[in-house]
Amino acid sequence: MSTVPAANPVISGLSRAQSGEAAGEPESWQRQLAAAIRDPAVLLKTLDLPADTVSTPLVPVEGGQPAFPLLVPLSFVNRMQPGNRNDPLLKQVLPLAEEQEAVPDFVADPVGDSAAKVAPGLLQKYHGRALLVTTGACAVHCRYCFRREYPYHDEPRRMSDWQPALNAIADDNSVTEVILSGGDPLILNDGRLAELFGHIDAIPHVERIRIHTRLPIVLPARVTPELLKLLNGLRSQPVFVVHANHGHEIADDCRDALRQLVSSGIPTLNQAVLLKGINDSADVLEDLCRRLINIGVMPYYLHQLDKVIGAAHFEVPVAVGLGLIDELGRRLPGYAVPKFVQEIAGETGKTPLITL
Ligand SMILES: *Cc1c(COP(=O)(O)O)cnc(C)c1O
Ligand code: SF4
Numbered sequence: 001m002s003t004v005p006a007a008n009p010v011i012s013g014l015s016r017a018q019s020g021e022a023a024g025e026p027e028s029w030q031r032q033l034a035a036a037i038r039d040p041a042v043l044l045k046t047l048d049l050p051a052d053t054v055s056t057p058l059v060p061v062e063g064g065q066p067a068f069p070l071l072v073p074l075s076f077v078n079r080m081q082p083g084n085r086n087d088p089l090l091k092q093v094l095p096l097a098e099e100q101e102a103v104p105d106f107v108a109d110p111v112g113d114s115a116a117k118v119a120p121g122l123l124q125k126y127h128g129r130a131l132l133v134t135t136g137a138c139a140v141h142c143r144y145c146f147r148r149e150y151p152y153h154d155e156p157r158r159m160s161d162w163q164p165a166l167n168a169i170a171d172d173n174s175v176t177e178v179i180l181s182g183g184d185p186l187i188l189n190d191g192r193l194a195e196l197f198g199h200i201d202a203i204p205h206v207e208r209i210r211i212h213t214r215l216p217i218v219l220p221a222r223v224t225p226e227l228l229k230l231l232n233g234l235r236s237q238p239v240f241v242v243h244a245n246h247g248h249e250i251a252d253d254c255r256d257a258l259r260q261l262v263s264s265g266i267p268t269l270n271q272a273v274l275l276k277g278i279n280d281s282a283d284v285l286e287d288l289c290r291r292l293i294n295i296g297v298m299p300y301y302l303h304q305l306d307k308v309i310g311a312a313h314f315e316v317p318v319a320v321g322l323g324l325i326d327e328l329g330r331r332l333p334g335y336a337v338p339k340f341v342q343e344i345a346g347e348t349g350k351t352p353l354i355t356l
């Protein structure tokens with residue numbers, strides 16, 4: 001995929017002045033992203049774990065870059081427990097040899113993205129909602145990501161490349177919500193975001209702009225006053241869907257960022273993926289949901305894992321997920337229980353998984 005960070009103009013080559021940072025201010029999110037850990041050996045050393053804790057033979061692709069390299073910001077690493085090789089946050093980001101095992105039914109495009117493409121960078125599967133694959137870049141590489149094999153290099157890069165997608169949205173007045181996804185749309189700097197928002201906001205039938213992002217979780221410094229101003233200046237209603245899988249992700253800096261979104265009036269929801277050895281327990285999910293609702297972030301979806309190549313070792317049986325959701329229903333207020341869903345290619349929405 002095309003997420004080689006050094007090639008991203010947002011991340012590389014930013015001087016202090018360009019990033020609008022004055023001496024003495026906290027490190028800008030761009031600088032934090034540039035300083036993210038990319039080497040498994042460095043990550044293990046940082047966590048006081050022996051280098052042979054895991055084998056990490058990343059498959060090189062043409063050009064010598066690993067196919068889906070490790071990437072994790074220090075703000076996220078700081079929430080991991082040193083010395084714990086089973087840390088639930090570490091497990092989400094550390095490449096393992098198991099990823100390279102071919103497993104039947106685990107494929108490159110498990111959710112039918114390629115069949116849903118209506119213009120470059122534009123996926124439309126569900127009524128009323130269109131999804132822009134805004135960028136291939138993320139602030140973190142989650143090993144279970146269903147788009148880890150997505151052909152981002154075919155997608156728009158410059159603003160002018162977006163015109164066909166914007167035209168398709170403008171021509172279809174059934175589209176009332178535009179979802180910016182990726183990759184992670186908040187990897188774009190404020191200038192590019194403002195430009196993209198401006199084009200979408202100018203389409204009269206668009207009522208909401210939804211941002212699917214993991215940055216407020218893994219790189220909370222991204223939630224700046226400037227970003228909030230930009231979002232609150234939109235004609236359309238902004239909606240945030242963030243992505244945290246474990247309560248340990250909701251550390252103080254993350255909590256502050258989420259509180260700022262919520263207190264500025266932006267509805268903020270969380271989606272999680274059910275992951276073996278990470279959050280496949282009622283205690284862990286209860287803790288996550290309580291931490292979220294206690295700052296006004298509503299649990300939205302708990303996703304059954306999409307069967308993407310390299311993620312088989314994270315799979316939890318659906319029956320186990322159903323049992324966990326039932327248990328959450330006994331422990332939590334109704335609004336705190338996420339919907340357990342699976343994305344099935346060709347369906348008209350996410351498919352609810354429920355105990356009959
Ligand atoms: C998941 C998804 C959506 C959003 O679905 P909701 O149920 O509204 O959250 C929209 N478009 C695509 C292509 C999706 O994969
Ligand atoms: S942040 Fe989202 S899109 Fe990026 S690697 Fe993680 S799950 Fe995938």
